[in-house]
Amino acid sequence: MPDKALPPKEKFDLIDLFTRSNGAVSLLVIALGFVFGSLFVLLVGRDPVNMFSALLQVVTGWDSSRGVWNARYIGEWFVASMPLVLCGLSMAFAARTGLFNIGAEGQYIAGLTAAQFVALLFPPIPGLHWLVCVLAGLLAGAAWGGIAGWLKAKYTVSEVVTTIMLNYIALYVSQWLTHAFAPGANTYRTKAYPATSLLANPWIEDLTNGSRLGNGLWFMLLSVLVFWFIIDRTRLGFSLRATGFNKEAARASGIKVQSAITTSMVISGAFAGLAGVIVSMGSFSYGRVLPGMENYGFNGIAVALVGNVTAIGSLLAGLLFGMLNSAQPLMQSREIPKEITWIIFGLVVVFISFRNGFKLLADWRAKQRTKS
Amino acid sequence: MKLTKLSVLTLAGVAGLLLAGCAPTAPAAPEVKATTVRLLTDATGIDDKSFNAAAWRGIVGFYGETVDQATSKGKTYDVVTAQTQDMYIPNLKQAADEKYDLIIVTGFTWADALTETAKKYPDQKFLIVDVSWVGLPNVLQAVFSEHEGSYLVGVAAALKAKAEGIKNPKFGFIGGVPGAVITKFEVGYIQGILSVLPNAKVVDYYANDWGKPELAKTQAKNWYDAGVTTIFSAAGGTGNGTIAQAKEYRLKNKNVWAIGVDSDQYEDGVYADGKSAVLTSMIKRVEASTAYALNAVKNGTFKAEVTVFDTKADGVGFSDKNPELGQEIVDAVNKAKADIIAGTIMVAATYKEAKALPGFPQDLQAKDD
Numbered sequence: 178m179p180d181k182a183l184p185p186k187e188k189f190d191l192i193d194l195f196t197r198s199n200g201a202v203s204l205l206v207i208a209l210g211f212v213f214g215s216l217f218v219l220l221v222g223r224d225p226v227n228m229f230s231a232l233l234q235v236v237t238g239w240d241s242s243r244g245v246w247n248a249r250y251i252g253e254w255f256v257a258s259m260p261l262v263l264c265g266l267s268m269a270f271a272a273r274t275g276l277f278n279i280g281a282e283g284q285y286i287a288g289l290t291a292a293q294f295v296a297l298l299f300p301p302i303p304g305l306h307w308l309v310c311v312l313a314g315l316l317a318g319a320a321w322g323g324i325a326g327w328l329k330a331k332y333t334v335s336e337v338v339t340t341i342m343l344n345y346i347a348l349y350v351s352q353w354l355t356h357a358f359a360p361g362a363n364t365y366r367t368k369a370y371p372a373t374s375l376l377a378n379p380w381i382e383d384l385t386n387g388s389r390l391g392n393g394l395w396f397m398l399l400s401v402l403v404f405w406f407i408i409d410r411t412r413l414g415f416s417l418r419a420t421g422f423n424k425e426a427a428r429a430s431g432i433k434v435q436s437a438i439t440t441s442m443v444i445s446g447a448f449a450g451l452a453g454v455i456v457s458m459g460s461f462s463y464g465r466v467l468p469g470m471e472n473y474g475f476n477g478i479a480v481a482l483v484g485n486v487t488a489i490g491s492l493l494a495g496l497l498f499g500m501l502n503s504a505q506p507l508m509q510s511r512e513i514p515k516e517i518t519w520i521i522f523g524l525v526v527v528f529i530s531f532r533n534g535f536k537l538l539a540d541w542r543a544k545q546r547t548k549s
Numbered sequence: 550m551k552l553t554k555l556s557v558l559t560l561a562g563v564a565g566l567l568l569a570g571c572a573p574t575a576p577a578a579p580e581v582k583a584t585t586v587r588l589l590t591d592a593t594g595i596d597d598k599s600f601n602a603a604a605w606r607g608i609v610g611f612y613g614e615t616v617d618q619a620t621s622k623g624k625t626y627d628v629v630t631a632q633t634q635d636m637y638i639p640n641l642k643q644a645a646d647e648k649y650d651l652i653i654v655t656g657f658t659w660a661d662a663l664t665e666t667a668k669k670y671p672d673q674k675f676l677i678v679d680v681s682w683v684g685l686p687n688v689l690q691a692v693f694s695e696h697e698g699s700y701l702v703g704v705a706a707a708l709k710a711k712a713e714g715i716k717n718p719k720f721g722f723i724g725g726v727p728g729a730v731i732t733k734f735e736v737g738y739i740q741g742i743l744s745v746l747p748n749a750k751v752v753d754y755y756a757n758d759w760g761k762p763e764l765a766k767t768q769a770k771n772w773y774d775a776g777v778t779t780i781f782s783a784a785g786g787t788g789n790g791t792i793a794q795a796k797e798y799r800l801k802n803k804n805v806w807a808i809g810v811d812s813d814q815y816e817d818g819v820y821a822d823g824k825s826a827v828l829t830s831m832i833k834r835v836e837a838s839t840a841y842a843l844n845a846v847k848n849g850t851f852k853a854e855v856t857v858f859d860t861k862a863d864g865v866g867f868s869d870k871n872p873e874l875g876q877e878i879v880d881a882v883n884k885a886k887a888d889i890i891a892g893t894i895m896v897a898a899t900y901k902e903a904k905a906l907p908g909f910p911q912d913l914q915a916k917d918d
């Protein structure tokens with residue numbers, strides 16, 4: 178190839194790549210998380226290979242230490258990921274409107290509790306029952322998020338404070354309601370759900386060798402699409418994003434900022450509520466008096482951050498963290514301390530601040546260039 | 550540039566790990582087929598210094614090792630901790646996939662997950678501790694007479710208050726999640742106290758959590774400040790908060806006591822040379838049940854049954870390790886123990902039964918379901 182056909186001196190520059198592409202930063206950060214995670218494993222005298230073989234088993238179902246393939250592990254990977262993806266979407270959606278929704282945990286609990294009651298009290302009509310459960314969970318999550326959104330819009334109460342408080346209210350109200358009113362409830366569980374309320378899907382179950390993965394999967398995928406569609410393809414999404422970028426400018430251009438805030442929190446809450454339904458009707462066959470926070474909502478914050486508050490990013494980050502969660506018992510089985518997954522999780526979240534670091538670096542370099 | 554160097558290093562590291570990932574792993578084959586066991590626990594894990602710790606001790610002891618020198622861990626026996634309840638079933642199935650001779654789960658929160666899994670793996674042997682209603686042909690169930698052991702520590706606590714000449718002594722009970730199992734601890738303890746001091750006042754509190762020592766610590770502080778002399782916690786990891794508070798106050802020369810649970814928690818209460826804030830502990834020898842099940846598997850005598858570990862079977866008891874207890878009290882408690890074994894003392898196991906006893910408090914938060 179003749180030399181002159183090349184463009185004039187376009188040198189490949191890592192810093193440029195990382196300032197231009199948030200996805201590249203996320204990948205770098207995740208790789209760093211695993212590298213440091215491996216170092217920690219080495220430090221405590223264990224073999225990082227075992228950590229990676231556990232992760233391999235989660236993603237492919239292949240158990241390299243025994244030479245057995247079992248698709249159930251893939252199914253369970255998705256089961257562990259679904260609530261994380263949805264809570265990530267919840268956090269990300271609000272973040273696009275400039276809101277910091279710490280309340281996905283509470284919205285998750287609201288959705289879970291509503292679905293539990295519908296599952297136990299609604300007549301067991303095949304095909305309809307579980308749909309009503311999903312709907313109830315969506316609405317309850319939406320309402321719980323909506324409260325914080327409305328308070329913010331109407332009285333400018335910080336959504337950070339209200340959502341944190343609403344998390345605790347949700348937990349204790351859920352415990353009390355379930356224990357006091359759910360059919361057949363004792364101190365930790367209710368009676369069994371009717372089969373018509375479960376999200377089980379025999380086809381997927383068969384495909385994944387008896388994992389608990391079911392119809393929740395479709396709802397999760399649909400949620401990713403809905404997120405993307407609303408944010409990127411609708412007027413509503415535009416007004417939400419505009420509110421997120423600059424509230425005053427949005428107001429000046431005729432966007433109803435207050436209703437945008439409430440709407441955003443309602444939709445955000447619905448995602449988290451759905452996560453609650455999927456865990457409750459997908460992973461359990463009975464209602465629970467929650468023993469405490471289950472942390473899907475809080476981990477969703479990290480998912481959204483690593484996923485760069487986008488739909489597809491939250492999906493990928495949710496699958497990543499779901500993989501870590503799901504690999505935890507497999508790692509323990511290989512004598513890798515379970516804490517390593519949280520270390521990697523934590524490192525990824527800390528390193529994600531590199532993103533801003535690269536921006537600062539790029540700004541600084543730009544300044545140097547203009548000087549010279 | 551520094552940053553580029555770091556990136557190169559990172560890439561090299563990743564490449565190295567990938568290469569290492571290709572190397573075959575060759576597990577060392579054991580010469581003789583030893584019995585293998587997997588312990589599954591809830592989020593608190595085997596470091597709860599209590600229930601799970603005791604189950605673990607029984608397993609490690611079966612292999613002739615100690616918890617600090619668990620050299621065969623990862624070969625013949627190991628443990629997997631579930632972070633959330635939705636991991637119970639996958640963890641059980643994973644253990645069944647990995648073909649352990651015996652899978653042990655502890656606590657009633659596992660009952661439903663176990664029932665579901667045990668049906669799907671009929672050839673896999675399971676042991677569940679603290680549950681008696683699973684009733685499957687491949688599940689051994691172990692239950693303990695905690696009310697009897699709790700009665701003994703109640704007697705010890707009351708005798709100590711009496712010996713110290715405390716006027717109107719008050720006693721506290723801190724539970725984890727309310728339910729039939731913890732109720733046995735509470736009502737047994739109170740019966741023990743009332744057998745010595747029929748007019749003693751007892752207060753109770755449930756943290757609704759097995760892993761929140763801060764809740765127990767706050768409650769213990771309030772009670773100790775309000776004149777409660779002794780607190781018995783049956784709350785897993787939560788109970789460590791009570792011991793922490795008792796240590797703090799004893800260091801300040803305040804005369805308060807904590808009572809340990811499940812394991813002998815004497816060491817946890819040591820605050821000065823040879824002095825412990827843990828007066829005694831209700832010892833529930835969970836290790837007896839795990840060792841029993843392992844022996845049954847080893848000798849081929851494993852069968853689906855409900856095995857009761859009571860005072861007579863040395864499944865429950867009390868600790869006489871704290872010298873502050875004194876020989877007189879130890880003798881008196883041993884007398885009560887002999888009476889329980891002989892059947893002359895009957896200890897009620899449910900709140901419903903206990904409520905019918907004369908002078909028994911009627912307003913406790915204990916639950917029978």
